[in-house]
Amino acid sequence: MSVVQVQDAVGTPGRFARHTWADAARLPADRVLGGLAYGVADDDVSLPDWLAPVPAAALLSDDRAHADVWPAAGRVREGRTGSIRWRHDGQHLFGAVEFEEDGRGLEVLAHRAYRDLFSTLADTGYAHLMRLWNYLPRINEDGGGLERYRQFNAGRQQAFIDAGQAAFEGAPAACALGFHGEGLLLRFMAGRTVPVAIENPRQVPAWRYPADYGPRAPTFSRAAVVRTASDAAHLFVSGTASIVGHATVHEGDLDAQIDETLRNLEAVFAESRRSGVAFSLADSEPVVYVRHPAQAAAVRHRLAQALGPQSRFMRQAVYLHADICRSDLLVEIETHLHASGLPGVTATDGSVAEERA
Numbered sequence: 001m002s003v004v005q006v007q008d009a010v011g012t013p014g015r016f017a018r019h020t021w022a023d024a025a026r027l028p029a030d031r032v033l034g035g036l037a038y039g040v041a042d043d044d045v046s047l048p049d050w051l052a053p054v055p056a057a058a059l060l061s062d063d064r065a066h067a068d069v070w071p072a073a074g075r076v077r078e079g080r081t082g083s084i085r086w087r088h089d090g091q092h093l094f095g096a097v098e099f100e101e102d103g104r105g106l107e108v109l110a111h112r113a114y115r116d117l118f119s120t121l122a123d124t125g126y127a128h129l130m131r132l133w134n135y136l137p138r139i140n141e142d143g144g145g146l147e148r149y150r151q152f153n154a155g156r157q158q159a160f161i162d163a164g165q166a167a168f169e170g171a172p173a174a175c176a177l178g179f180h181g182e183g184l185l186l187r188f189m190a191g192r193t194v195p196v197a198i199e200n201p202r203q204v205p206a207w208r209y210p211a212d213y214g215p216r217a218p219t220f221s222r223a224a225v226v227r228t229a230s231d232a233a234h235l236f237v238s239g240t241a242s243i244v245g246h247a248t249v250h251e252g253d254l255d256a257q258i259d260e261t262l263r264n265l266e267a268v269f270a271e272s273r274r275s276g277v278a279f280s281l282a283d284s285e286p287v288v289y290v291r292h293p294a295q296a297a298a299v300r301h302r303l304a305q306a307l308g309p310q311s312r313f314m315r316q317a318v319y320l321h322a323d324i325c326r327s328d329l330l331v332e333i334e335t336h337l338h339a340s341g342l343p344g345v346t347a348t349d350g351s352v353a354e355e356r357a
């Protein structure tokens, strides 16, 4: 392949590109930083080691599961810090790790996992977390007096504080899902510049959730904007669900939960456009986590009504079977995209540019 052909196949640096697993597996390893492969293997595609599995069963996938791949911006170096494997390209770092549960509980395990993660960032010089993916089994089960997700939150927040990382305002974008496997799985991206954290005016910041949801709040922002040029950026939108203020709404009503989730996503996108970049929900590439596989088709149907069946969102959507971190939530949607400046807006570097009418 010529350089141009490889570039076309791999995608543009500074943004995710969504491929089928088979296509992702064929990309030249020295041209990619890292990526996530969604769905449990149901064929013989063996994943390259730069591609971190998200081992939740893919739903509604007519053919093959998908992967999000981040093309390398430069020469890739790879290594390990403790059990964490990482690759970096001069601009960003992609990391992945799996921890076995050792019987001391998820609070201890999450604290250790995040302590190791922050050691990786300190050792490599990629100090600023942009996006985290957290997967843990039996997320809604009791872990000995406290729900396992709440134990995880306690260890995570303490590790952020211990490392001097933004545990409250300015926390990275993230998701935390229950998967049907074993161990605590983390995947993460970090960079050398501070991302712009986005909150949702319809929701209490997660890092300020009251103690009804656990002794320590979750550590994430609703989205993160990573600038790739003065007028272009990548948007990572955290897992988003049917929560208004801090309360779950529409318990037991799938369609209403989806509609509320979309209102939350639209609100996060409106906030993110204040950065001067034309982010649009319908153009983004989501991962849709569904608690009950039997409801997946109904979820897709409702989303298609709202976003249009031909939208990029619908054509690229990945559906995964996972438990959401509150037992009353049926669906959670995360998404991302890359975009350039809004017409008529002069973006300033990382700060908020006013959107003109």
Ligand code: 3EB
Binding pocket: 134, 174, 175, 176, 206, 218, 219, 220, 238, 239, 240, 241, 243, 325, 326
């Ligand atoms: C919520 O809004 C739904 O603990 O890292 C979404 C995204 C959720 C990230 C996390 C949890 C997390 O609270 C749950």
